[in-house]
Amino acid sequence: MSPVNPFFQVHQINLGITLSNGNVAIGTISHGVYVLRPDLSVEYVIHQENGLQNNTVLGLHEDYYHDLWVALDKGVDLVAVNNPLSFYQDKQGGLGTVYAAKVFQNKLFVGTNHGLFFRPWPEEPDAEFHLVEGSQGQVWDVQVFNSQLLVGHNDGTFTVTDGRWESISGEAGGWSLIPVRDDPNRLIQATYTGLATYRWNGQRWEFVSRIGNFSDPVNQILMADDGSLWAASPTKGLFRIWLNEDRTQVVNHRSFAFADGLPTEYQLHLQQRDKQILVGADRNWVSWSEEDGRFRPEPGFQYISYLRGTAGDYFLDYGDFVAYYLDTVLIQQFPVRLIPGYEQFVAVDTDRYLFCLEDGYALFDRKMLSRNTIPNLPPSINYVRSLDNPGYRFAQVARNSEIHSI
Amino acid sequence: MMYLQQVGDQLILPVIHQGLYRLENDEFLRCLTRLFFADKRVVFILDQPGDWLIGTSQSGFFRFKDGVISR
Numbered sequence: 439m440s441p442v443n444p445f446f447q448v449h450q451i452n453l454g455i456t457l458s459n460g461n462v463a464i465g466t467i468s469h470g471v472y473v474l475r476p477d478l479s480v481e482y483v484i485h486q487e488n489g490l491q492n493n494t495v496l497g498l499h500e501d502y503y504h505d506l507w508v509a510l511d512k513g514v515d516l517v518a519v520n521n522p523l524s525f526y527q528d529k530q531g532g533l534g535t536v537y538a539a540k541v542f543q544n545k546l547f548v549g550t551n552h553g554l555f556f557r558p559w560p561e562e563p564d565a566e567f568h569l570v571e572g573s574q575g576q577v578w579d580v581q582v583f584n585s586q587l588l589v590g591h592n593d594g595t596f597t598v599t600d601g602r603w604e605s606i607s608g609e610a611g612g613w614s615l616i617p618v619r620d621d622p623n624r625l626i627q628a629t630y631t632g633l634a635t636y637r638w639n640g641q642r643w644e645f646v647s648r649i650g651n652f653s654d655p656v657n658q659i660l661m662a663d664d665g666s667l668w669a670a671s672p673t674k675g676l677f678r679i680w681l682n683e684d685r686t687q688v689v690n691h692r693s694f695a696f697a698d699g700l701p702t703e704y705q706l707h708l709q710q711r712d713k714q715i716l717v718g719a720d721r722n723w724v725s726w727s728e729e730d731g732r733f734r735p736e737p738g739f740q741y742i743s744y745l746r747g748t749a750g751d752y753f754l755d756y757g758d759f760v761a762y763y764l765d766t767v768l769i770q771q772f773p774v775r776l777i778p779g780y781e782q783f784v785a786v787d788t789d790r791y792l793f794c795l796e797d798g799y800a801l802f803d804r805k806m807l808s809r810n811t812i813p814n815l816p817p818s819i820n821y822v823r824s825l826d827n828p829g830y831r832f833a834q835v836a837r838n839s840e841i842h843s844i
Numbered sequence: 845m846m847y848l849q850q851v852g853d854q855l856i857l858p859v860i861h862q863g864l865y866r867l868e869n870d871e872f873l874r875c876l877t878r879l880f881f882a883d884k885r886v887v888f889i890l891d892q893p894g895d896w897l898i899g900t901s902q903s904g905f906f907r908f909k910d911g912v913i914s915r
Contacts, residue, residue, distance in 0.1 A: 443904035443915065451899045454888040462890060462897065464905075476892070478905075 442472060442480055455498045457519075463506060465495025471508055471517070483564055484508075487529065490515050522806035523772050528798040533567055535777060536794040538580040541786045542587045547598075548799065549577025554589055554598070559786070572603035578613045578657075583625060584638055588615060595627065595636075595645070607645035609634045613657040613672075619665060624685060628656040628669060635685050651688040652679060658708040660715070668715055668726075670708040672779070676700065676717060699724050699733030705779060709744050716744070743781035747791065751804070755781050760793070762802070769807060774800050851889045851896060858886035880913055 450467035457463055457473070461481055464472045470485030470493050486493045490510065497509030506517040528534070534552035541547075546559040547570075554573035557565045579590030589596045590612025597604050611630030618624040623638035626649070633649035633656070654677065656669035667679040680690040694700055694717075701722035709716045715726040717733060721740050724733035741754040741761075751764045760774045774793050776782070782794040786801070793800040824830055848867070849856050855867040856875065863882045864875040885901040895909035907914045 446899075446904040447902060450901055451887050451905065452901070454890060454897070454899045454905075456890045456892070460893075462892075464899065478897075 442474070442478070445469070445472075452495055453498060455500065457500050457506070458504055463498050463500070465498050465508070466493070467495075468493050471495055471498070471506070473506075473519075480562075484517055488527065489517075520806065522770070522803045523774070524801050524803070525795075526798040526801070531797075533798065535796045536799050537576075537578055537777070537780055538590075538782060539784050539786070539792050539794060539799065540580045540582055540587065542582050546786065546792075547580050547587065547589075548794075549580040549589060549591075551576050553577060554580070554591075554596075554603075570598055570601070570603050578611070579615060581615055583615070583617065583643065584622075586643055588625075588643060590615060590627065595634075597643070606636070606643060607634060609645070609648060611655070614659055616659055616661060618685065619661050619663075621685075626659065626661070626667070626685065628659040630655050632656065633659070633667075633669070633679070633688075647686055649681065649686060649688060652677075652691060660708060660710050662710075662715060663713055668708055670706045670717070672705070674704050676703070676706050676708070694733075699735070707743060711744060711746075718742075742778075743776070745781065745783050748785045748788075749804075753783065753791075772800075772802070849889050852891035856889055858889075860885070864889075875908075876911060876913070 446464070446466065449469035452465045452467050454462055454464040460476045462474045464474065466472065470483060470490050472483050473481045475481050484490055490508065492510040492512035494511035495508055496511060499507040501507060504520045506519050508515045508517060532552070533548070533555055534550035536548050536550050538549040539547065541559050544559055545556040547554060547556045548567070553575060554570040554577050555567040556570065557567045573589070573591070573596065576592040577589060581588050587598050588606070589598070592611060594605055594609055595607040595612040597606055609627070609629050609631065612627055614628040615625050618626060625636040625643065627634045627636065631648070632653040635646045635649055636643050637646050654675060655671055656677065657672040658670040660668050662668060667681065669677045669679055676694040678692045678694070679688050681687065682689050695703055700706070700717060701724060702719045705719060707718040709718070716723050716736065716739070717726070718724070718739070721742060723736040723739035725736050727734050742757055743755040745753040745755065747753065751762065754761045754763065755776050758773070758775065759771050760776065761771045762769045775795070777794060777796055780794070784792050786792050789803055789805045791802045793802065849858070857865045857867065857872060858881065859865055861882050863879050864886065865872040866875050881898070881900070884903050886898055887901050888899040890897040895907050897905055898908050899905040904915070
């Protein structure tokens with residue numbers, strides 16, 4: 439029998455209904471709604487702490503769109519079960535602002551301004567986040583390369599082994615790690631003091647060195663097809679960098695300014711779309727032209743940030759909302775506000791993306807999109823009436839659409 | 845007496861202190877010979893594939909199939 443039975447002996451069941459997908463929704467007296475799978479395991483729990491106005495459920499109704507209406511001791515709530523977007527809200531503030539996330543070894547790790555936290559994955563209802571002890575402080579980056587978790591932190595770069603927080607590098611401010619295009623055993627990192635490089639020793643990642651001859655703080659890097667690096671500063675500056683063969687020294691670099699076609703020199707977004715290097719600020723984007731040796735305006739791009747998905751899909755961040763595209767077709771828009779300047783999302787499995795938010799995160803489930811499609815229904819005509827004589831109905835329409843004279 | 849409930853193609857009546865009754869040919873018949881639900885307040889009965897899911901106010905829920913109750 440379901441492990442939640444002991445909870446119901448405490449919280450008291452008030453009513454239950456079967457949902458169209460075979461799940462069971464149970465309303466309780468003191469702990470909101472439990473939605474159970476057919477085997478009575480818990481799909482999710484909705485209560486006052488995560489969104490309901492009140493914990494006492496007096497009525498439940500599933501509507502045409504498979505969303506759940508909840509009549510409460512105080513008010514009526516609509517649980518948009520069928521919404522592809524769900525939120526984890528950090529109402530207590532213990533988690534902090536989420537800057538990065540990754541699923542690793544059946545755990546969801548989130549990096550925040552308070553440290554690195556984890557909870558079970560796949561999600562378990564009411565499972566709490568736990569802090570990785572020692573990780574207190576600002577986390578910027580959480581990634582997995584070669585099955586090792588790498589965490590960019592204010593104090594350096596770390597890994598988590600059997601729950602232990604272990605240092606890999608003391609280079610302050612591990613902002614962003616990228617793989618080297620033609621060398622899977624090499625990573626390059628953007629830090630508070632320039633660039634650093636890491637090497638896979640066959641068992642784990644190890645810090646090699648800072649990359650010499652460059653010490654500007656950069657928080658975004660990407661590697662172009664020709665192997666050169668593009669790097670953007672969190673404050674002012676954009677650079678193109680050429681490295682030596684073993685990627686330990688900068689052999690040449692170029693700084694870009696307004697005169698090179700940049701929309702501004704401050705707080706630039708650096709992105710790559712296909713082979714194009716794009717730089718943006720305040721919804722003004724320019725693309726690098728190797729032919730011209732300068733940036734060209736891209737007036738068609740009006741978004742703040744472009745986030746590439748894993749299956750020909752992508753998101754455009756417009757500040758107040760995020761638009762989801764599949765094969766260049768707009769599919770849906772969502773009321774999600776990403777962190778300005780740190781717009782981040784990660785693919786947590788084949789169908790779901792996680793958006794980092796100031797008060798938690800949002801999960802977007804692509805599978806839910808088809809279920810969310812509202813079918814076109816034929817119009818329902820009840821009667822035919824003369825406009826000249828509104829009180830006179832001269833025909834009645836039956837359910838089978840046959841018209842009968844009155 | 846509680847509210848009459850339709851469960852699948854049957855009408856079921858939970859009766860306080862007595863348990864569950866089934867309406868059949870204008871007659872209420874006990875669903876169970878023993879008074880299992882007599883001390884429990886049944887708040888819902890859902891017709892599930894293969895059995896019934898019976899929710900009670902303070903004792904959680906039960907599976908009911910062919911006159912047999914399981915937790």
